[in-house]
Every structure is written in structure tokens, then in C-alpha cells.
Amino acid sequence: xxxxxxxxxxxxxxxxxxxxxxxxxxxxxxVHDKLSALGYQGSPRTTRRVVRAVKAAWxxxxxxxxxxxxxxxxxxxxxxxxxxxxxxxxxTVLFCAWLAWSRFRVILPLFDRTLPSxxxxxxxxxxxxxxxxxxxxxxxxxxxxxxxxARIPVRNxxxxxxxxxxxxxxxxxxVADPESKGGAESTVRIAKADVxxxxxxxxxxxxxxxxxxxxxxAAMDRFNTRAHAVTRRxxxxxxxxxxAHLHRIPDEPYQVAFGLSRSVSWSSTVTxxxxxxxxxxxxxxxxxxxxxxxxxxxxxxxxPGEVKExxxxxxxxxxxxxxxxxxxxxxxxxxxxxxxxxxxxxxxFLSLGEGAKLWLLEAASVxxxxxxxxxxxxxxxxxxxGHDRVDEALGLAAMAGRFAPGDLAAICAARRAxxxxxxxxxxxxxxxxxxxxxxxKEAR
Numbered sequence: 001x002x003x004x005x006x007x008x009x010x011x012x013x014x015x016x017x018x019x020x021x022x023x024x025x026x027x028x029x030x031v032h033d034k035l036s037a038l039g040y041q042g043s044p045r046t047t048r049r050v051v052r053a054v055k056a057a058w059x060x061x062x063x064x065x066x067x068x069x070x071x072x073x074x075x076x077x078x079x080x081x082x083x084x085x086x087x088x089x090x091x092t093v094l095f096c097a098w099l100a101w102s103r104f105r106v107i108l109p110l111f112d113r114t115l116p117s118x119x120x121x122x123x124x125x126x127x128x129x130x131x132x133x134x135x136x137x138x139x140x141x142x143x144x145x146x147x148x149x150a151r152i153p154v155r156n157x158x159x160x161x162x163x164x165x166x167x168x169x170x171x172x173x174x175v176a177d178p179e180s181k182g183g184a185e186s187t188v189r190i191a192k193a194d195v196x197x198x199x200x201x202x203x204x205x206x207x208x209x210x211x212x213x214x215x216x217x218a219a220m221d222r223f224n225t226r227a228h229a230v231t232r233r234x235x236x237x238x239x240x241x242x243x244a245h246l247h248r249i250p251d252e253p254y255q256v257a258f259g260l261s262r263s264v265s266w267s268s269t270v271t272x273x274x275x276x277x278x279x280x281x282x283x284x285x286x287x288x289x290x291x292x293x294x295x296x297x298x299x300x301x302x303x304p305g306e307v308k309e310x311x312x313x314x315x316x317x318x319x320x321x322x323x324x325x326x327x328x329x330x331x332x333x334x335x336x337x338x339x340x341x342x343x344x345x346x347x348x349f350l351s352l353g354e355g356a357k358l359w360l361l362e363a364a365s366v367x368x369x370x371x372x373x374x375x376x377x378x379x380x381x382x383x384x385x386g387h388d389r390v391d392e393a394l395g396l397a398a399m400a401g402r403f404a405p406g407d408l409a410a411i412c413a414a415r416r417a418x419x420x421x422x423x424x425x426x427x428x429x430x431x432x433x434x435x436x437x438x439x440x441k442e443a444r
Contacts, residue, residue: 007042008050011035015054024058026051071100074245077125077133077168081141082188084109085196087206094195094216095121096187099129102238103228107191107216109209111309114293115143116257119162120300120307123253127306129239131246132166140172158257165254167247194219253307258300259291268327272297274318278327279311297322349375352387355395362398370405378408385412 008015018026018034032040032047040047077099084092093113097106106125110117126132138144145153153172163170195215197203206212224235231238255261262270264283269276272290277297279288288301292315299311313322339357341347349356356378363371382390393411397403402411 006046006050007040008035008046011038011040012050012054014038015050016058019051019054019058024055024062028052072245073101073242074131074247075134076100076137077129077135078137079121079125080138080185080188081113082192083196084192085206085212087209087212092209092212093117094188094191095125096191097121097125098187099133099235099239099242102235102242103231103233104129104235104239104242105187105191105220105223107187107195107220109212109216111298111312112293113141113143115156115158116259116291116293116298116300117309118143118159119254119257120302120309122162122166123249123307126166126249129246130243132168132249133246135169135171136163137171137173144170145172162254162257166249190223191216191219194222253302255289258289258307259298260289262288262290264288269321269323270299275316276321276323277311277313277316278321278323280327281329283310345372345376345379348379352378352382352394353391355391355393355398359394359398359403362401363403366401366403368403374403374405374408377405381409381412389415 014035015031018031028048028051029044031051032044035042035047042050077097079095079097082094082096084094086092090111093110095106095108095110095118097108098104099106106128108121108124110121122136140148140153142156144156144159146156147154155170159170194201195203195212197205203215206215224239227234260272262272264270264279264286266284268281268284269278270288270290271277272292277290277299279299279301283301286301288299288310290297290299292298295315297313297315298309299313300307301310302308311324311327313324316322339346339350339360341350349360359378360371360375363374368374378390378394389412390408393408393415396411396415397408402408
């Protein structure tokens with residue numbers, strides 16, 4: 001079989017030039033139009049076949065070649081962010097970290113990606129892992145890289161200071177090169193699929209941030225207690241082995257980025273620039289850190305085991321207060337105030353009954369003068385008319401608001417008057433006796 005030449009052969013160098021100039025992205029229809037302008041007589045189908053072959057050859061020559069990455073224990077930790085669910089009208093962020101050797105995943109919810117939030121997530125991650133690795137790898141976020149000079153990333157001095165404190169080195173992946181931190185991106189993907197409410201997982205929304213934290217913890221437990229698809233090891237068990245290669249971190253968290261230190265008062269508030277802001281009542285008499293983020297005030301708390309955001313308020317002016325009712329326990333209704341006698345005269349009055357107690361409460365609430373004299377009058381009146389009748393009169397006087405001298409005696413006199421009833425025997429009202437013998441015609 002003899003080789004036949006193709007109509008594209010005279011133009012093959014030009015096609016290769018266009019493919020190379022477009023980095024292998026040029027479309028076959030665009031190439032066909034350009035070739036037609038140069039006198040090409042081939043069909044679009046032929047052009048597509050030739051362009052496909054030229055692109056395949058270009059990719060073979062320009063494909064990235066590298067050795068497989070074999071992670072070492074205790075060396076690399078990758079982290080990235082994912083959009084979290086909306087909780088209470090506020091957007092959240094999922095901080096997702098991945099320890100490369102053991103494949104242990106950490107998922108923490110945050111309210112933002114600011115430097116203090118990132119460092120607090122670092123601290124919590126290191127304490128979950130039981131130590132810190134040598135390198136931290138992430139994207140070129142503004143919290144990590146302020147700018148590039150001659151394609152060299154310039155680190156944020158604040159993040160460098162925190163890294164030195166924890167004994168780690170921050171590295172950033174090459175721009176537009178997701179292959180350099182695929183583990184963290186995979187963690188983000190599965191975390192969002194599991195934690196963020198979607199139609200696929202049928203998960204309901206979160207009423208509170210604490211519910212989101214519980215869901216992230218449950219997802220971590222699930223991911224880290226099942227065998228990894230590649231290593232065939234359980235990440236939780238592998239972490240126990242890798243922990244020996246992690247270095248110890250300071251007992252206290254890195255506090256510089258968290259803001260100003262403040263003591264929580266007895267009223268569960270802290271002061272900043274003359275204004276007061278509430279924190280959860282469980283933090284009373286403890287130390288927290290307060291900082292300003294835009295038009296909000298962020299309060300962070302925690303000990304060596306965990307540092308996290310506990311409150312966030314709109315910033316208010318000096319002398320004002322921002323109080324969140326959710327920071328305080330539900331107040332129990334006070335028990336009914338019951339009068340207690342401290343003298344013999346008070347005991348004699350209160351022994352009359354519930355009406356006497358009600359009268360005292362009502363009279364005291366409106367500030368009646370001469371209460372003691374009215375009480376003695378009631379006791380004396382009870383000796384004549386009886387306790388029950390005077391106690392009933394005292395209850396009526398309390399409800400009617402009659403506390404003047406003589407009111408109680410008048411009520412007692414009115415209650416003594418008997419109510420006269422008509423005698424049916426001597427009544428002039430016609431009765432119904434004459435209807436007794438009446439029968440309906442139909443009944444006969």
C-alpha cells in the first residue's frame with residue numbers, strides 16, 4: 001500500500017506554530033478558517049484530525065515531568081479553605097488541613113480568613129495532632145503572601161512571626177499549580193460535601209455555630225477512623241506513629257495576633273475604647289483577647305488546649321454597650337415573695353389568712369402610710385367578728401385598693417348584711433300551677 005500525501009502536509013508547520021503559540025489550546029475550527037485563508041482545500045474533518053494529532057504531540061513534549069511525591073512522616077501539612085454554610089445570617093469558612101504522611105484530616109469552622117482566625121486554626125490543629133510538622137503548605141493568600149517580586153512570593157511578616165513561634169516554615173504552592181497541594185483540596189471537597197447542607201446529603205441547616213462545630217468534629221471522626229483508599233491505613237492509627245516525628249509546640253497559644261488582652265468582668269463583659277461588649281457567661285473572671293476587624297469587634301478566648309472566637313459584635317461608641325442575650329443563662333422567675341413575721345404584732349396579723357397577706361403586699365406596693373395601725377385594727381376587728389370574716393374583707397380591700405382608715409370596718413359591715421330573698425309562698429308573682437292540668441289536644 002503506497003503512502004498518500006495529505007492536503008494538510010504543506011501547512012503542517014503553520015499548524016504546529018499555532019498550537020505552540022496557544023499552548024495547545026487553539027480550536028480546530030479556528031485553525032481551519034486560518035488555513036482556508038491560506039488556500040487550504042481540506043475538509044473541516046481532516047483539519048480536526050490533524051489538529052488533534054498535533055496537540056497530542058505538543059502535550060507529550062511539554063507535559064510536566066516529575067517524580068512521584070513520597071511524603072515523609074512529620075514533614076508536611078497542607079491547608080486550604082472552603083465556603084461553609086450560612087449560620088444565623090453569617091457566612092462561615094471551613095479551614096481544612098491534611099497531614100501528608102498519615103492522611104489525617106482536620107476540619108475547623110471559622111467566621112473569616114483573617115490572620116488571627118488563621119493562627120487560631122493553626123493552634124487548634126497542632127494541638128489536635130499532638131505537635132507541629134516542619135512545613136506548612138498553602139495558597140498565596142494575603143494573610144500569607146503580601147505580593148510577588150520577580151515571581152518570588154514576599155511573606156507577610158505577621159505570619160512569619162507566628163510560624164517562628166510554633167517552629168514551622170510556611171511554603172506556598174506555585175501559582176495556578178493545584179497539583180502541589182491536592183491533598184488539602186481533596187479535604188475541602190469531601191468536607192463541603194459532608195458538612196455543607198445540600199440536596200445531595202439532605203443535611204438540614206445549622207441554627208448555631210456550635211452545631212456546625214459538632215458537625216465538623218463528626219466529619220473528622222468519620223474520615224480519620226476509616227482506612228484510606230491509597231495507603232490502606234486508618235489515619236488515626238497512622239497519626240499515632242507520625243506523632244513521634246512532630247515537634248512540641250509552646251504551651252500557650254500565639255497571642256500577638258489575637259488582639260488586646262482583657263479580663264472579663266462579673267457582668268460577663270469586656271471593655272474596649274470605653275465601650276462594653278458581652279461574652280458568654282462561662283468566661284466570667286477569665287482572660288480574653290479583643291481586636292477590631294472592620295466595623296466589628298472580635299473576642300477570642302481559650303487556654304492551651306484550644307483558642308477560638310467566642311463573640312463578635314458591631315462596634316459601638318464610648319459609653320455604649322453591645323450585649324448579646326445568648327451570652328447569659330436563662331433567668332429563672334423569682335419565687336413569689338411571701339411575708340414573714342418578725343414581731344408578735346406581724347404574726348397576729350398574718351395568722352388571719354391569705355387575705356391578710358395579700359392586703360399587706362398590695363398596701364406595701366403602693367406605699368400606704370400607717371400600715372402598722374391598719375394591721376392592729378384588723379386584728380382587733382377579728383377578735384369581734386372572727387378571723388374568717390376579717391380575712392375575707394382584707395382580701396376584698398386589697399383587690400379594690402381600699403386602704404384608708406375605716407375601709408376594712410365598712411367592708412365587714414357590708415358583708416354582714418344578709419341578702420333578702422323573695423318567699424315563693426307569699427310572692428305576688430303568678431305561678432304555673434294552673435297549667436298542671438292542661439293537656440294538649442293531640443295528647444288526648
